[in-house]
Amino acid sequence: MSKIDSEDHGKKHPGKKGFSRRSFLQGIGISGGAVASLPKGLLAEPQAESGARVMGPGPVPVSLRINGKVHNLNIEPRVTLLDALRNHLDLTGAKKVCDRSVCGTCTVIVAGHPVYACGLLAIEAQGKDIQTIEGLLSTHGKAHPVPTAFVENDAQQCGFCTPGFVMAVKAFLDKHPNPTMEQVKQGLGGNLCRCGTYIGVRQAALDAAREMRGGKRA
Amino acid sequence: MQAFEYAKPATLKEAFGLLGAQWGEADLLAGGTDLLSLMKDYIHKPKRVVSLTGVKELKGIKSSSDGLHIGAMVTLEELLGNAQVRKEYLSLVQAARGVTSPQIRAMGTVGGDLCQRPRCWYFRNGFGLLAREGDGKELVPNGENRYHAILGNSGPAKFVSASSLGPALIALGAKLTIASGSGNRNVDADKFFLTPNDPASREVDLKPNEILTEIVVPPAAGTKNATYEVRQKEALDWPLATASVALKTSGSTVSSAKVVLGHVAPTPWNSAEAAQALVGKPLNESTAKAAAEAALAGATPLSQNRYKIQLAKVAVKRALLAAAGKA
Numbered sequence: 001m002s003k004i005d006s007e008d009h010g011k012k013h014p015g016k017k018g019f020s021r022r023s024f025l026q027g028i029g030i031s032g033g034a035v036a037s038l039p040k041g042l043l044a045e046p047q048a049e050s051g052a053r054v055m056g057p058g059p060v061p062v063s064l065r066i067n068g069k070v071h072n073l074n075i076e077p078r079v080t081l082l083d084a085l086r087n088h089l090d091l092t093g094a095k096k097v098c099d100r101s102v103c104g105t106c107t108v109i110v111a112g113h114p115v116y117a118c119g120l121l122a123i124e125a126q127g128k129d130i131q132t133i134e135g136l137l138s139t140h141g142k143a144h145p146v147p148t149a150f151v152e153n154d155a156q157q158c159g160f161c162t163p164g165f166v167m168a169v170k171a172f173l174d175k176h177p178n179p180t181m182e183q184v185k186q187g188l189g190g191n192l193c194r195c196g197t198y199i200g201v202r203q204a205a206l207d208a209a210r211e212m213r214g215g216k217r218a
Numbered sequence: 219m220q221a222f223e224y225a226k227p228a229t230l231k232e233a234f235g236l237l238g239a240q241w242g243e244a245d246l247l248a249g250g251t252d253l254l255s256l257m258k259d260y261i262h263k264p265k266r267v268v269s270l271t272g273v274k275e276l277k278g279i280k281s282s283s284d285g286l287h288i289g290a291m292v293t294l295e296e297l298l299g300n301a302q303v304r305k306e307y308l309s310l311v312q313a314a315r316g317v318t319s320p321q322i323r324a325m326g327t328v329g330g331d332l333c334q335r336p337r338c339w340y341f342r343n344g345f346g347l348l349a350r351e352g353d354g355k356e357l358v359p360n361g362e363n364r365y366h367a368i369l370g371n372s373g374p375a376k377f378v379s380a381s382s383l384g385p386a387l388i389a390l391g392a393k394l395t396i397a398s399g400s401g402n403r404n405v406d407a408d409k410f411f412l413t414p415n416d417p418a419s420r421e422v423d424l425k426p427n428e429i430l431t432e433i434v435v436p437p438a439a440g441t442k443n444a445t446y447e448v449r450q451k452e453a454l455d456w457p458l459a460t461a462s463v464a465l466k467t468s469g470s471t472v473s474s475a476k477v478v479l480g481h482v483a484p485t486p487w488n489s490a491e492a493a494q495a496l497v498g499k500p501l502n503e504s505t506a507k508a509a510a511e512a513a514l515a516g517a518t519p520l521s522q523n524r525y526k527i528q529l530a531k532v533a534v535k536r537a538l539l540a541a542a543g544k545a
């Protein structure tokens with residue numbers, strides 16, 4: 001089985017109506033073969049006393065509540081939340097960099113906690129509120145104070161880590177509305193920036209905190 | 219990642235019925251912070267993934283007369299949020315804080331921290347726990363071994379145990395409850411970690427059909443404890459060396475001591491030598507230093523990791539002084 005198969009191809013095209021490179025690739029159905037060639041029962045049937053349903057390995061219905069909207073997908077259990085967002089819902093704000101829970105670019109907020117979307121199976125995120133960067137940018141045409149503070153503090157260079165940082169800051173400020181610089185530093189310990197924009201990011205977090213508390217920006 | 223069947227049992231009983239008899243059949247999924255990466259790298263290729271996130275019996279922290287019962291599915295963040303943990307088990311707090319990513323602490327569980335697989339890059343690249351080439355040649359001794367073991371490395375295993383909570387729990391005298399369809403067994407945290415001698419063995423005392431359900435930490439009862447970590451960078455990495463200590467004192471002298479080093483050996487390294495160097499003495503800078511020397515006296519560094527000896531000594535000394543309130 002090839003390495004790219006973590007992308008899961010036995011899927012429908014949910015959500016998106018327009019035509020993108022992604023939906024084109026989905027449309028030509030790059031495989032389906034990976035799924036079809038798998039044996040049906042991978043393991044012995046669960047013992048009788050086990051009431052838990054065994055799902056997959058092929059596509060199964062997965063329902064995700066993202067930025068307040070419910071999306072119904074048909075995806076394999078192995079699809080991560082990150083791949084579901086990016087490849088199935090065209091929510092490409094969360095970035096895929098390490099894909100091993102060690103960089104932070106895919107940070108989203110699940111049930112109020114910052115999480116790495118690459119480290120969570122989409123099927124495990126069912127029934128929980130998922131917030132992505134898209135939800136911060138589109139509320140009534142006015143950006144949320146966190147991304148605004150990033151812009152004002154020039155808190156990015158190449159920008160690849162930025163969506164993850166913005167979500168990490170949002171999650172942190174939701175729980176620590178009045179932080180010190182030291183707390184901000186530790187609160188953002190799960191995100192890396194190769195360009196080294198930490199100073200701007202931390203200041204943006206402090207500015208956004210003030211704004212969110214109803215204060216004026218410095 | 220290879221495709222797999224997925225099940226989310228609601229009870230332990232249901233979960234047992236879903237597990238396989240051999241490694242590789244089914245994997246338990248807790249927070250997923252380690253397992254998903256292992257699966258993406260094809261180090262683990264389970265046919266079935268059994269999620270523990272729906273099993274209520276594994277959640278929550280309860281206080282009882284025999285100590286604090288920590289469910290295996292308690293997240294590191296929940297552990298840090300517990301008032302009793304913060305009050306009595308400083309060493310656990312410091313070890314969990316050492317997992318410096320809030321995202322990992324929100325997802326990762328106490329059970330998962332103890333069961334996480336080693337970070338040895340040969341293991342993570344498919345050469346097995348004992349890091350051997352197809353012809354059996356050992357890769358670590360003449361390879362990139364700067365992060366490998368400096369203690370307990372005379373056998374074929376040269377990786378270091380990745381768990382930071384392990385040493386803290388061992389120093390505190392914790393017991394683990396391990397359950398399977400045929401009942402429960404209790405294992406001292408100290409006995410849970412194993413040094414494998416053959417490629418098929420695991421580094422923890424678990425069978426493929428067993429689940430770590432609970433960690434019981436005995437009452438602190440005045441035990442002074444602390445963890446000190448030496449790390450390369452503040453964010454997003456495992457420490458280079460840690461020490462977790464627990465001390466009982468009578469008057470001004472140490473009456474009993476546990477000194478457990480982390481990230482320096484294939485298991486957490488419980489140093490009887492360091493403990494012996496302390497008992498019956500007052501704890502001060504010079505006795506702490508002597509204990510550190512004793513802990514590392516038997517170190518057998520590899521070609522690139524001699525530097526870790528000094529780091530580990532510093533960790534022991536500073537953890538002891540912190541526990542005694544002298545840091």
Ligand SMILES: Cc1cc2nc3c(=O)[nH]c(=O)nc-3n(C[C@H](O)[C@H](O)[C@H](O)COP(=O)(O)OP(=O)(O)OC[C@H]3O[C@@H](n4cnc5c(N)ncnc54)[C@H](O)[C@@H]3O)c2cc1C
Nearest residue numbers: 246248249250251252253326327329330331333381382430
């Ligand atoms: C960037 C980064 C930095 C880190 N730094 C540190 C650090 O400094 N110190 C440290 O200690 N850790 C560190 N970690 C590791 C982290 O703490 C673990 O990945 C996490 O605790 C694992 O928990 P989990 O619930 O996500 O486990 P999972 O990934 O779900 O599982 C890990 C393994 O344990 C098994 N398992 C899980 N629960 C049970 C159970 N109840 N019974 C039996 N088997 C079980 C799984 O089958 C799997 O093999 C770091 C991780 C990352 C990604």
